[in-house]
Amino acid sequence: MKLRKNEVVNITVDHLNRSGEAIAIIENSKIVVNGLLPGESADVKIIKPGKNVNFAKVFEITKASAKRTPSACLNNSCGACELLCAQYDHQLEIKSFFISEIFGSKVAVEPSEQTHYRNKIIFPVRRIEGKLQIGTYRRNSHEVTDWRNDCPVIPCEMNRIIAKTREFLKLNDPDGKTAQLFIRGSSEGFQAGLIVTSADDDIIQTLKDLSESGINITSTFYSISSGTNSVLVRDPVFVTGTEYAVLKTDNGIYKVSPQSFFQANIFTLNKILKKIREIIGSYTEPKVLDLYSGCGVLSDIPGLNRTCIELNPASFMYSEENDASEFVTADVPGVVSEIISGGYNIIIADPPRKGIDAKTLEAIDNSSADIFIYLSCEPETQKRDIENLKNYSVSEINGYDMFPNTIQIESLAILRRK
Structure with missing residues (x-):
């Protein structure tokens, strides 16, 4: 079916893609539109027709989902919160579906405060x-x-x-x-x-x-x-x-430079920190390597023997070294020898969205660490990296809602040496 610009057609949404866009199919023609939920029907206007994909905008919702809710935002043209039109429980269902589909097993997503959460x-x-x-x-x-x-x-x-x-x-x-x-x-x-x-x-x-x-x-x-x-x-x-x-x-108070990275949602961060503390606390004499550490918040436990590696020197500007904590400004791929020979029994990594490079992954795989804690803002690259590890298996995966009302998901994978 060939669609024309400005043509109005009625669609029923099949699913959302990983960008939060609604996807519908009419006679083998794919239609992509923002602002609709799975199962909803709407009249949409074609704004950019194509051979295989047509982009549209909502003209009128003809059958609303029971899980739709009035938007709490009056900046209607913003569009940054793709899921704000969904009840919060449904947002979590959508995110759980995405991350479960990526990892091939059921993964729940921990809820957050839905409003006023960004720092x-x-x-x-x-x-x-x-x-x-x-x-x-x-x-x-x-x-x-x-x-x-x-x-x-x-x-x-x-x-x-x-x-x-x-x-x-x-x-x-x-x-x-x-x-x-x-x-x-x-x-x-x-x-x-x-x-x-x-x-x-x-x-x-x-x-x-x-x-x-x-x-x-x-x-x-x-x-x-x-x-x-x-x-x-x-x-x-x-x-x-x-x-x-x-x-x-919950781990401490941090002085953060404007040049430094820090998680944007403290409420959800505290849930992640609690999980990491539980894992580290179960180890008799933990020695931790914290890669892509930022300010070192993920491993900041009193008395913990740890080394934090971070490329951005501003992240350590206000960090206080002590007998237990060492802060090293370096690009992570440049310290692979430390990863392999440092005698760490727990490694933590919170890399950027693109994931961990092959050289660092190989070093982690060949390290002495019994536990690898991998936090990611992009579960797809996290899954790719995990599949490239030969000596670890996934013990558990937890989803966290770091950015409520958006399509973004934070994923914490706990891997143990085989």
Whole structure:
């Protein structure tokens, strides 16, 4: 069946793909559309017809799922939370289906707090025909959705910081030097930063105004943009307050540089930390190697003999070495000899989305570790890596909802030496 642009057809959703898009088939024609749930029927308008795949947008839902719920978000064009239209139990069902399909066995997904959970955001900032826009990128686009309402997944203070930043940038940055807005923090205080194409007194004044705005802002900085859409902060220049944000977990309190990685959902992180503590605590004399460690939070247990390996030196900026903890700034593939010969009986890894490189995987496989704890934000690459390990077998896999309302899944695999 050949579909035409702007043609309206009625579909019934078969399933969601791993991007959260609804998939329907009409007479061998595949239709992809956002904003629908499995089993729902809708009239959709074809916006981009194709030979094998047609992209559409919802015109009218003709049969809603009983598991649909009114959206809690008023920034309707945002699209960052693909599952916000689903009841939370159904979100967990969808995620459990995805991760179970990847690993070939039933994997439950631990729930989280559904709202106000994020401790960090980086937003693009644009001026279009003189109009200031702060928000997220539209799906599959570099257009910015201009948030005019509070976001339900970030703390109230972050929403207030966004509103105040908008107010001050309108006055102080008419030329549009600000490219991104960075916010990180919690009830302990928030750090706000502007990533700019160039810095001047007006940018500095904006940050000073923010720090004096009555919101719990304990640190401000600016950073010169790399000229790309990268969310990495380079060489921050601090204007007011401290040079870090304070984040508190069940393992401890952390001073976190704006250049450092830290999990964005403390509630879910604490569940993961509890599981890791249980595994390490069951070992008589644990000696732990923590790879891609960030600040070292996953292995931060009092008195634990551990070595943390992290490429980003900013991650260890406020770490305190002691007789039990060693912090090594290095690229993980460059320390394979340490992995093999270090005498570790437990290895933890929390690599980036692309997974673990072949050289490091081989070193882990040939190490002395009895237990390999593998945390991943991308279960598909995690599954690929696990299949390349010859000397370990999976003891258990647990799913965690690190980003409620989105399609993202965090996966913790516990492997034991055969």
